[in-house]
Amino acid sequence: MYYSYSVTLLILCPVIFLSAFIDAIAGGGGLISLPAYIFVGIPIHNAYATNKFPASMGTAMAVTNYLKGGCIDFTAAIPGSIAAVIGSFIGTRLALSLSPRALQICLMVILPLVGIFIFTKRGSGDSDSAVQRSTRFKLISSSLIGLVLGCYDGFFGPGTGMFLTLALSGLVHLDLIKSVGSTKLINFSSNFTAMITWLISGKILFPIAVPCMVCSVAGGFLGSRMAIKTGKRLIRLVLALVSILLFVKIAVDLIQDIL
Numbered sequence: 001m002y003y004s005y006s007v008t009l010l011i012l013c014p015v016i017f018l019s020a021f022i023d024a025i026a027g028g029g030g031l032i033s034l035p036a037y038i039f040v041g042i043p044i045h046n047a048y049a050t051n052k053f054p055a056s057m058g059t060a061m062a063v064t065n066y067l068k069g070g071c072i073d074f075t076a077a078i079p080g081s082i083a084a085v086i087g088s089f090i091g092t093r094l095a096l097s098l099s100p101r102a103l104q105i106c107l108m109v110i111l112p113l114v115g116i117f118i119f120t121k122r123g124s125g126d127s128d129s130a131v132q133r134s135t136r137f138k139l140i141s142s143s144l145i146g147l148v149l150g151c152y153d154g155f156f157g158p159g160t161g162m163f164l165t166l167a168l169s170g171l172v173h174l175d176l177i178k179s180v181g182s183t184k185l186i187n188f189s190s191n192f193t194a195m196i197t198w199l200i201s202g203k204i205l206f207p208i209a210v211p212c213m214v215c216s217v218a219g220g221f222l223g224s225r226m227a228i229k230t231g232k233r234l235i236r237l238v239l240a241l242v243s244i245l246l247f248v249k250i251a252v253d254l255i256q257d258i259l
Helices: 006-024 032-038 045-067 073-096 101-122 135-155 160-170 176-201 205-228 232-258
Strands: none
Touching: 006 032, 006 045, 006 160, 006 176, 006 232, 032 045, 032 232, 045 073, 045 176, 045 205, 073 101, 073 160, 073 176, 135 160, 135 176, 160 176, 160 232, 176 205, 176 232, 205 232
């Protein structure tokens, strides 16, 4: 289904604001934004590409706020970001080499795995109960996390921020708020790399991407400010919300596939 330009923006802009707001708090904004681009009739490769431009700018705004609030662990975030750039490039090139049908099949395979991971994860990585990891462990583990999830982000995208938050809190044992802040820096690296790759390929639809970018920046600003001010309770609540959205999407995709 295709809509006029004005109707397309009327549908997309509030959705992109909401996705950036949620993503800035706990990740997973792509679960909302990517289906929205596809819903208005944008071809899947252009939807992936166009989604990356606003997402990158919204994440950049969130990073700025978390940086000002002292909520980024650079020992984990910097090596994770460097590895995410490499992983994102690999993942994006892989996505470009596949047909839209193949991407849809991959989506059907990935989403149930994501749901299983979320609902079997235990613990939140709070600093008062977590085992403090050595600097060397942080460097190695965050690099591996950045590489794997950067590749996932470049290839698929939705849920990357949530995965990074859970990995940094559960495996590296960062405080939950610092996990989110560090995640935003790593996520920005992979998002920006993917955006550049899509840009070179000529797939970004800028008449749609630019207005959506404004909404994404606003959502990223407000979401990150609320997370810093409200703290862990809000982050846990939004993580639960993203998990529910993820499971709903899995159910819808499975029903559509059966029908």
